[in-house]
Amino acid sequence: MNxxxxxxxxxxxxxxAFVFALLGGFSLFIMTVLLLLKGGQNVGYHxxxxxxxxxxxxxxxxxxxxxxxYGALTGWAIGWIIGVIYNxxxxxxxxxx
Amino acid sequence: xxxxIEKNTPDSNIIIGAGPAGLTAGYELSKLGQKSTILEAxxxxxxxxxxxxxxxxxxxxxxxxxxxxxxxxxxxxxxILDGQFLERSxxxxxxxxxxxxxYPLKISNALVGLGPVExxxxxxxxxxxxxxxxxxxxxxxxxxxxxxxxxxxxxFFKNYxxxxxxxxxxxxxxxxxxxxxxxxxxxxxxRNAFVSNGTTKSGEKIxxxxxxxxxxxxxxxxxxxxxxxxxxxxxxxxxxxQFVNRIFxxxxxxxxxxxxxxxxxxxxxxxxxFISTMPLKxxxxxxxxxxxxxxxxxxxxxxxRDYLTVVLMxxxxxxxxxxxxxxxxPEVKMGRIQNYKNWSPDMVPDSSKTSLGLEYFLWExxxxxxxxxxxxIELGINECAALNLIQKNEVLEGTVVRMKKAYPVYDSNYHHxxxxxxxxxxxxxxxxxxxxxxxxxxxxxxxxxxxxxxxxRNTEQLEYDVWAVNTEQEYHETDKATAKTGDRLxxxxxxxxxPADGFNLEKKLKEQLKLIDSxxxxxxxxxxxxxxxxFATILLIIKSGQQNNPTLALLSNxxxxxxxxxxxxxxxxxxxxxxxxxxxxxxxxxMNWTFTLYLSIIKRNSEIExxxxxxxxx
Numbered sequence: 042m043n044x045x046x047x048x049x050x051x052x053x054x055x056x057x058a059f060v061f062a063l064l065g066g067f068s069l070f071i072m073t074v075l076l077l078l079k080g081g082q083n084v085g086y087h088x089x090x091x092x093x094x095x096x097x098x099x100x101x102x103x104x105x106x107x108x109x110x111y112g113a114l115t116g117w118a119i120g121w122i123i124g125v126i127y128n129x130x131x132x133x134x135x136x137x138x
Numbered sequence: 139x140x141x142x143i144e145k146n147t148p149d150s151n152i153i154i155g156a157g158p159a160g161l162t163a164g165y166e167l168s169k170l171g172q173k174s175t176i177l178e179a180x181x182x183x184x185x186x187x188x189x190x191x192x193x194x195x196x197x198x199x200x201x202x203x204x205x206x207x208x209x210x211x212x213x214x215x216x217x218i219l220d221g222q223f224l225e226r227s228x229x230x231x232x233x234x235x236x237x238x239x240x241y242p243l244k245i246s247n248a249l250v251g252l253g254p255v256e257x258x259x260x261x262x263x264x265x266x267x268x269x270x271x272x273x274x275x276x277x278x279x280x281x282x283x284x285x286x287x288x289x290x291x292x293x294f295f296k297n298y299x300x301x302x303x304x305x306x307x308x309x310x311x312x313x314x315x316x317x318x319x320x321x322x323x324x325x326x327x328x329r330n331a332f333v334s335n336g337t338t339k340s341g342e343k344i345x346x347x348x349x350x351x352x353x354x355x356x357x358x359x360x361x362x363x364x365x366x367x368x369x370x371x372x373x374x375x376x377x378x379x380q381f382v383n384r385i386f387x388x389x390x391x392x393x394x395x396x397x398x399x400x401x402x403x404x405x406x407x408x409x410x411x412f413i414s415t416m417p418l419k420x421x422x423x424x425x426x427x428x429x430x431x432x433x434x435x436x437x438x439x440x441x442x443r444d445y446l447t448v449v450l451m452x453x454x455x456x457x458x459x460x461x462x463x464x465x466x467x468p469e470v471k472m473g474r475i476q477n478y479k480n481w482s483p484d485m486v487p488d489s490s491k492t493s494l495g496l497e498y499f500l501w502e503x504x505x506x507x508x509x510x511x512x513x514x515i516e517l518g519i520n521e522c523a524a525l526n527l528i529q530k531n532e533v534l535e536g537t538v539v540r541m542k543k544a545y546p547v548y549d550s551n552y553h554h555x556x557x558x559x560x561x562x563x564x565x566x567x568x569x570x571x572x573x574x575x576x577x578x579x580x581x582x583x584x585x586x587x588x589x590x591x592x593x594x595r596n597t598e599q600l601e602y603d604v605w606a607v608n609t610e611q612e613y614h615e616t617d618k619a620t621a622k623t624g625d626r627l628x629x630x631x632x633x634x635x636x637p638a639d640g641f642n643l644e645k646k647l648k649e650q651l652k653l654i655d656s657x658x659x660x661x662x663x664x665x666x667x668x669x670x671x672x673f674a675t676i677l678l679i680i681k682s683g684q685q686n687n688p689t690l691a692l693l694s695n696x697x698x699x700x701x702x703x704x705x706x707x708x709x710x711x712x713x714x715x716x717x718x719x720x721x722x723x724x725x726x727x728x729m730n731w732t733f734t735l736y737l738s739i740i741k742r743n744s745e746i747e748x749x750x751x752x753x754x755x756x
Binding site for chain 1: 654663677681
C-alpha cells in the first residue's frame with residue numbers, strides 16, 4: 042500500500058468551494074422552509090438571529106431564497122479558504138511532491 | 139596448447155549455446171531466412187532443459203513443465219514438436235519431519251501435520267507479521283516473513299530455499315522474490331476484487347498450472363533434439379563439444395571466435411552477428427582484448443549455483459504418486475525428488491520400474507561435487523531410505539548427472555554488477571547475450587526462448603530489448619497476463635515514452651487513490667471555524683454596540699469562557715479552532731484508515747491466491 046500511503050491528496054479549492062456553497066445554500070434554504078411548514082408562534086425565533094449577519098434574511102418564503110444565496114456565499118468562502126489553507130500546509134509539509 | 143587453428147567458412151550468424159535460448163534464436167533466424175552455426179560445449183542439446191537417457195531411463199535436469207503465457211512461445215513449441223504433448227495432472231507435496239504436507243498448502247492438512255502446539259505458534263507468528271511487519275523488505279527472509287510469519291517461513295521456506303541457493307535467506311535479495319513471485323499491482327488487486335470472475339483482463343478463461351501441465355512424452359530434451367534436427371535440415375548445424383575459448387573484437391564489433399574441442403583442436407568462426415548464451419561471467423572473460431578492470435571485477439562477482447542429480451532406478455512400479463516432492467527436512471541434503479515416471483510413463487523403459495531423481499543443489503567448491511558417483515548414489519539411497527520412501531534393496535542401479543552453473547545467484551552484488559555488464563555489452567554492435575545465464579536472470583524456458591526470438595530479430599536492425607524479458611515483476615504461472623507478455627506476442631520495440639500512450643489504469647489509480655493530510659485538513663478547518671466565530675462575534679459587537687447579545691450567547695454552554703466580548707471572541711477563536719481541528723483530524727484519519735484497510739484487504743486476498751504456489755518459484 043506504499044503507493045497510496047505515501048501519496049497525499051491536494052484539494053481543488055474551487056471544487057471544494059462549490060460543494061460547500063451548495064451545502065450551505067441548500068441547508069439554510071431547507072431549514073427555513075421546514076420551519077415555515079412547521080408553523081406555530083414565533084416561527085424560526087433562533088434562525089431569525091442570522092439576520093444579524095445576513096441582512097435581509099428572515100424566516101419567510103422570500104427569506105428562504107435570500108438565505109439560500111447567503112448560505113451559498115458563506116459556504117463558498119469557507120470551502121475555498123479551507124482548500125487554500127489545506128493545500129498551503131500540504132505543500133509546506135511535502136515540498137518535493 | 140592448441141593443436142592448431144582451422145579456419146571455418148564464415149557464416150552470417152554464430153550462436154554460442156544450444157539451449158532453449160540459442161536454439162530458439164537459430165530457429166527464429168531460419169524463419170527469417172538466415173542460416174547460422176550453433177556451437178554447443180556439451181554432448182547434448184537443450185542446456186538445462188535437456189533430457190538425459192541412461193539405459194532407456196530418461197530424466198530431466200529438474201522438472202520442466204511446458205506452460206507459457208507468451209502465445210508465440212506456445213506456437214513455437216507446437217511447431218517444433220507438432221503438438222506431441224501430454225497433459226499431465228500435477229501432484230507435489232512437501233516432506234518435513236516425516237510428514238507430507240499438501241502443496242499448495244492447505245490449512246487443515248498443515249494444521250494436522252504440524253500438531254496443535256506448533257499450529258498455535260504459527261498462528262501467533264502470522265498475527266505478529268500482520269500487525270508488526272518488518273518495515274523494510276531488503277531480504278528474502280523479510281519478504282516471506284512479512285507475508286506468512288516467521289514461524290511458517292522457518293518451516294516451509296527457510297530450509298528448502300537455503301538448500302537450493304546455499305545462501306542464508308537473510309542474504310538473498312528481496313528482488314529475487316519480487317521477480318519470481320508475483321507482487322500484485324494495485325490495479326490488478328482492485329480489478330480482482332471487483333470484476334474478477336476467473337478471467338484475465340482480455341477476457342480469457344484462467345487456467346492454472348496448479349493442477350495440470352503439458353509435457354513432451356519423452357521429456358523436454360525431445361523438444362530441443364527436434365529443433366536441432368529442423369535446423370540441421372535447414373542448413374544451420376549444431377556443432378557439439380565446441381568450447382568457446384576467445385571472442386575477438388575491435389571497435390565495438392566481434393570479428394571472430396575461437397573454440398576448442400575435446401581433443402584440444404582449435405577452430406575459428408567468423409560471422410557478422412554473434413549471439414551468446416554462455417554464462418555472462420565466462421563471456422566477459424572470453425573477450426579479447428579484455429574489457430576494463432571494472433567490468434572484469436563485476437563479472438568476477440557473479441555467482442552461479444550448481445546442480446547435481448542422483449538418479450535411482452527402483453524395482454517397484456509405484457513409489458509415490460507425486461511428480462516431485464520438496465524435501466524440507468533439514469536432516470537430509472537433497473532438496474527435491476523427481477518421479478519421472480509420473481511426468482510421463484514413457485520416461486522409463488519398463489513400467490514395472492520407477493526412476494527417481496534426487497536433486498542436490500551445490501557449489502562447485504563443495505566437497506560433494508567432487509565425490510565419486512558411487513558415493514553419491516550411496517548417499518541418495520541412504521537419504522531415500524531415511525525418508526521412508528524406499529527400501530535400500532529395491533535399488534537396481536543409479537547414475538549421476540552434474541550441471542554446472544544451473545542457476546544464476548541473486549546475491550547482494552548481482553544487481554549492480556549485471557547493470558555494469560549490461561551497459562558494457564551495449565557497446566557491441568554485433569554481439570548479443572541472451573538466455574538464463576547469458577543475462578544472469580532466473581528465466582524459465584519460455585522467457586529464455588523469448589530472448590532468443592528477440593536476438594534473432596535484432597539481427598535485422600530491429601531494436602528489441604532482450605534485457606526487458608521477465609522484468610515485469612510478474613510471473614506467468616499466475617495466469618494473469620500482462621499487456622506485454624499476455625497478448626499475442628509480436629515482440630515489441632523498445633518503448634518510447636510518448637504523452638499519448640493512452641489510458642493507464644495503474645497510473646490513474648495512483649493519481650486518484652491518495653490520502654487526506656489529516657493535519658492539514660484539521661488546521662484548515664480549525665482556522666476557518668475559529669476565525670468565523672471570532673469575526674461573527676466582532677461583527678455583533680460592532681453592530682449592536684452592546685454586550686450580552688443573545689445571538690451567539692448560547693455557545694457559552696459549549697465553549698467555556700466564551701462571551702460576545704473581545705476577550706470572549708478570542709477565547710471562542712481558540713476553543714472552536716482546537717475543537718474543529720480535532721474533529722476534522724479525527725474524521726480525516728478515520729477516512730484514511732478505512733480506505734487503506736479496505737485496499738489492504740483487497741490486495742492481501744489477491745496475494746494469498748497468488749502465493750499459493752510460491753515454492754514452485756524458488
